[in-house]
Amino acid sequence: MIHKFYIGQVIDCLRRIESESVQCCVTSPPYWGLRDYGAEGQIGLEKTPEEYISKLGEVFREVRRVLRKDGTAWINLGDSYAKTESNNGGYSNKSTLSGFTRPDTKGRIANETGKTQRIKSNLESKNLVGIPWRVALALQADGWFLRSDIIWSKPNPMPESVTDRPTKAHEYLFLLAKSQRYYYDAEAIKEEAAWERWGDQTIKKENPGKVSWMKPKSKQELIGKRTYSGFNQRWDQAEQDGTVPKFRNKRSVWEIATEPYPGAHFAVMPTKLVEPCILAGSKKGDLILDPFGGSGTVSLVSQWHQRSSIYIDLNPKYLPMALERNGFNGLCHADTFEIIEQEAIPNV
Numbered sequence: 001m002i003h004k005f006y007i008g009q010v011i012d013c014l015r016r017i018e019s020e021s022v023q024c025c026v027t028s029p030p031y032w033g034l035r036d037y038g039a040e041g042q043i044g045l046e047k048t049p050e051e052y053i054s055k056l057g058e059v060f061r062e063v064r065r066v067l068r069k070d071g072t073a074w075i076n077l078g079d080s081y082a083k084t085e086s087n088n089g090g091y092s093n094k095s096t097l098s099g100f101t102r103p104d105t106k107g108r109i110a111n112e113t114g115k116t117q118r119i120k121s122n123l124e125s126k127n128l129v130g131i132p133w134r135v136a137l138a139l140q141a142d143g144w145f146l147r148s149d150i151i152w153s154k155p156n157p158m159p160e161s162v163t164d165r166p167t168k169a170h171e172y173l174f175l176l177a178k179s180q181r182y183y184y185d186a187e188a189i190k191e192e193a194a195w196e197r198w199g200d201q202t203i204k205k206e207n208p209g210k211v212s213w214m215k216p217k218s219k220q221e222l223i224g225k226r227t228y229s230g231f232n233q234r235w236d237q238a239e240q241d242g243t244v245p246k247f248r249n250k251r252s253v254w255e256i257a258t259e260p261y262p263g264a265h266f267a268v269m270p271t272k273l274v275e276p277c278i279l280a281g282s283k284k285g286d287l288i289l290d291p292f293g294g295s296g297t298v299s300l301v302s303q304w305h306q307r308s309s310i311y312i313d314l315n316p317k318y319l320p321m322a323l324e325r326n327g328f329n330g331l332c333h334a335d336t337f338e339i340i341e342q343e344a345i346p347n348v
């Protein structure tokens with residue numbers, strides 16, 4: 001397998017990749033207005049959501065070019081809240097690579113070098129911006145086939161001190177395809193079936209009112225009988241025959257805990273979030289792309305599953321971490337890119 005690490009502007013790096021060579025893109029772009037990655041030209045600090053969406057649109061147009069005709073892109077995005085100058089009081093404008101940056105009292109985000117940039121939207125303060133869906137719909141309008149919105153549900157969300165809305169405990173993962181028909185291995189990510197039958201299975205004495213829609217001559221006649229008779233008869237038969245399916249198609253809510261990665265200065269994608277995307281979106285030997293590579297999670301999971309990978313990131317400071325995590329210690333060429341081959345790291 002070949003693993004490539006490119007350092008530079010995402011668009012420039014993508015232009016170095018051959019058209020229709022990548023099977024699957026799995027990525028978590030910088031979220032809008034949330035974090036400063038300390039590099040000139042980074043995405044995420046645009047003044048308005050519209051500018052941010054248009055930049056991501058350009059990136060994903062290039063991603064579409066490098067994807068094979070039956071390729072897919074899995075994009076993880078979180079949301080932001082609109083903030084205005086008047087109620088940002090109290091937020092620090094201190095920004096470090098490890099910091100979670102918020103706008104300062106003038107609605108600006110400071111970067112590593114102390115330069116500031118004004119961040120605002122035309123929404124009133126406190127509004128949820130709806131960035132993930134805005135991006136998804138913009139990509140759809142640009143020609144992508146939007147195939148699924150997946151909820152990444154976090155059992156261990158970041159605590160929030162809010163008292164006027166629920167604590168945010170989810171992000172989105174969108175599955176987009178280059179064509180109407182695309183490679184998707186449902187079998188590879190099927191789930192164990194913990195079957196819970198929907199509806200009342202057996203009409204209970206104590207609650208005959210629940211079956212009023214059946215218009216029985218007498219509800220008493222139905223007590224002890226099954227509702228939804230056709231379905232239940234087939235099911236009872238399957239139970240007798242031992243043919244109740246043990247697996248089911250993967251559903252669209254994925255419960256995955258965030259995985260802290262020591263040394264990472266930003267939200268690292270959990271390997272468990274990346275794994276189903278790669279398994280469903282590609283075969284052994286295929287090429288996987290992460291145009292916003294960060295700590296190199298997508299390359300690592302690609303290695304576990306015998307896929308090749310391309311990593312891109314603007315910030316050369318993240319490269320040693322990504323290389324080390326991927327078992328390429330000492331091969332750090334911060335301002336160039338390297339093609340490296342090695343035995344795949346086993347998934348332990």
Ligand SMILES: C[S@@+](CC[C@H](N)C(=O)[O-])C[C@H]1O[C@@H](n2cnc3c(N)ncnc32)[C@H](O)[C@@H]1O
Pocket residue numbers: 008009010011027028029030031037039041042043044266267268269270291292293294295296297298312313314315318
């Ligand atoms: C959310 S992080 C990705 C984290 C990654 N998925 C992981 O698991 O470690 C976004 C990354 O995008 C990079 N980035 C921001 N703007 C960029 C640009 N214009 N070109 C390339 N990379 C960029 C940042 O440096 C940051 O590492």
